[in-house]
Amino acid sequence: MDGRNHSAISEFILLGLSNQPEQERLLFLLFLVMYLITVLWNLLIILAIKTDSHLHTPMYFFLSNLSFIDICFTSSTVPKMLVNHISGNKAISYSGCLTQVFFFSWFAGLDSIILASMAYDRYVAICAPLHYTMIMTPKFCAHLVAVCWFWACIDALIHTVSLTRLSFCDHNEIPHFFCDLSVVIRLACSDTFFNDLMVYIVGGLTAVMPFIGILISYTRIFVAVLRIPSAHGKQKAFNTCGSHLAVVCLFYGTIIGVYFNPTSTHTAQKDTASAVMYTVVTPMLNPFIYSLRNNDMKGALKMLFTRKPGLSL
Template sequence: MEPENDTQISEFFLLGFSEKPELQPLIFGLFLSMYLITAFGNMLIILAISTDPNLHTPMYFFLSNLSFVDICFTSTTIPKMLMNIQKESKVITYAGCISQIYFLILFAVLDVFLLSVMAYDRFVAICHPLHYRIIMNPLLCGLLVLVSWVMCILNSLLQSLMMLRLSFCTHLRIPHFFCELNEMIQRACSDTFLNNVVMYFAAVLLGGGPFAGILYSYSKIVSSICRISSAQGKYKAFSTCASHLSVVCLFYCTMLGVYLSSAAPQSSHSSAVASVMYTVVTPMLNPFIYSLRNRDIKRALKRIIGIPVM
């Protein structure tokens, strides 16, 4: 027997960052700029990797997938917020809210999975360089990405279906710029015990598991780098994973900031501000981190733009 959804309302209100009318043009311009930079920067990374045969390697294959996911991640929230500001409306439909939750969880967890897969790729490249091409073959790379997508889709579907069993008896005012899972569960007027259990279990399993894999990979990488005798060899080995390590630190630190801000009392507004870091700022910075620290990416981008390559 399927749980009955007795939701009595058909729309919610996203309060955003401020209700002051004079601040809305500033917020609109700021987030539109960040969204365009994110989309353009990540599309350039994908274009550079797809058009340069020298970048057809496992590391850049995973990077192009990460860039695609980052575009989708920001597209889940920012366009709706910009549309609401333009229309001077804060309304989001019930179906739209559930859809946002589904895609937000999907792309957030996909980010985590892809970062862990990229850490494994760097582990094999540095710790087993002679067997790298054999281990990281096209079949395994495709399988790792496919499994990541399947697991994330199933998790998002489960979380969304769990939301459908909840009831919301009053006009819900969400102090956020998107429908965030934890915020929605806290504001339901029906029993949320099972939802909380599923949410935290998934967070530990699908968030903590990949993070543990990243820590293990980098512990082996650091151990392997320390055994290299020459300083130049150590620098070269570390430089191959510096960009990825920077993105991992940025993503997990911002996620930790969101968790700490949401745990504090009366923190809905600070939680919304902190959420901007991992939903908007991190996807926007990823192309810069990878392009500024990577000669191959910079060379491919110069070819696309038309700058002579030295």
Template sequence: MNRENQSSVSEFLLLGLSRKPQQQQLLFVLFLSMYLATVLGNLLIILAISADSRLHTPMYFFLCNLSFVDICFSSTSIPKMLTNHILGIQTISFRGCLTQMYFFIVFTILDNFLLAVMAYDRFVAISHPLHYSTKMSHQLCALLVTGSWVTSNLHSLLHTLLMARLSFCADNTIPHFFCDVGLLLKLSCSDTHLNEMLIVTEAALVMMIPLVYILVSYIHITRALLRVPSTKGKWKAFSTCGSHLAVVSLFYGTIIAVYFNPSSSHSAEKDPAATVLYTVVTPMLNPFIYSLRNRDLKGALRKVMGRTCSY
């Protein structure tokens, strides 16, 4: 890294989603409420799964990991935005910006991989129910989650190191509430061709391959469901997939709207609403989506909440 080239910019200005004081107050209350709901909702999911031995299955193991990742995902950007608002500042250091970008990428890719892993779990459960316990062993589940963490960190490290080598000369204003890769590339006065090429190729593959796998898995799941003789059996099998499909649609729909729309130039700047959806709203909604149609999880949540209230 050439530190002399970067010495002219030691910090960035995060402008947020609005510059109007009244809107800023409203956004602060809204984001604080959503962040608290995200942390509380996902934490309850983790506690409920951990406390109920009936939920110690691969499906809930992956859901527990997804809830943990969603808490971390929201925590990479929202607390900084709320802190800046309380202190009346807009700055984030150069290292802080790169650190935020690193973890933001890590947890985005982790969400992506975990959704694919959960699709595989549903495929095995519905298409090969008799061999489910053998195929989805504890070792395989641990390996899938560990592999997701390792791959996500390596992917994020690559993009962060390439960003760290760039020079930032004059403009240090980021028109958003977090350090987005596309916005940082626009501010750089270096040649960003390699960074952009990796976003279009490697990053696109990392996001799209799991999505394609999810779609293929559900094609096979649908075929398996059509062979189920009873309507009740079909509905029970579909209900276990409905929540996952809803989360997949929300997550990938907003990601594609922001980063794979030709008019967006791989930036969150032109579609802040979609960015807020996948950075704030999706992690908040996941616990509600998974618990509303899951009788076992709702029962476990009632037990956890009942014990909490009894203290």
């Protein structure tokens, strides 16, 4: 049944991050710069990996996918917010809101599962190095990424379709800068038990289960690293995993804090601050974390810049 038959409203109002004109202008410039940096640096990561044959390995294959997903993830929310600031119109249509929920949920789920896939790759590389090339084959990696995309899409579809059964009456003001699933659910004037259940069950499979997988992988990695007799070998192993762990902490810390805490602990300010972290800040920091701590990526980026004038040849 079509969701519009249940909803008495045709649009939502995104209240954004501030009601003060001066603050809004500052926030517009800040988010525009952050968005451009996110897109540019993630594209550079993808191009560097694509053009450097030394980086055609499973780890960098997953990293290039993560960079592409981060571009899509931040693009599902920030451009609409920037348009709202320019136009002065904070409205988003009912269908537009559902579309934003779908793509936001899809790419957020993808981020989560890809990070788990990267943890598994590091686990095999460190704990089973002799079998690494046999396990992490190009075909296996491609299939794993395809499963990630499909799994996350189903998760997003379930959440989006379940929203169409809710009634919103006159409650159409969203205290956020995008249509966040948990916030939209709390606006409903009908029973939200099923939707909340789907957030915990289906969302849990996409966020919590991969997180548990990451914890198990890194527990085994740390045990294996501690057994390495060489101090240089230990440092190299920790450096390999350090970037990924930093990204994991940034992403999962805010996601779990927002979606898997009791509803009574939620406030609009807390949810918005957390959302800014995982929708804007984390995708912007990811390429810096991976490139600044990785000599291979530094070399690939340097080669990309030095070859740039000759790309047309």
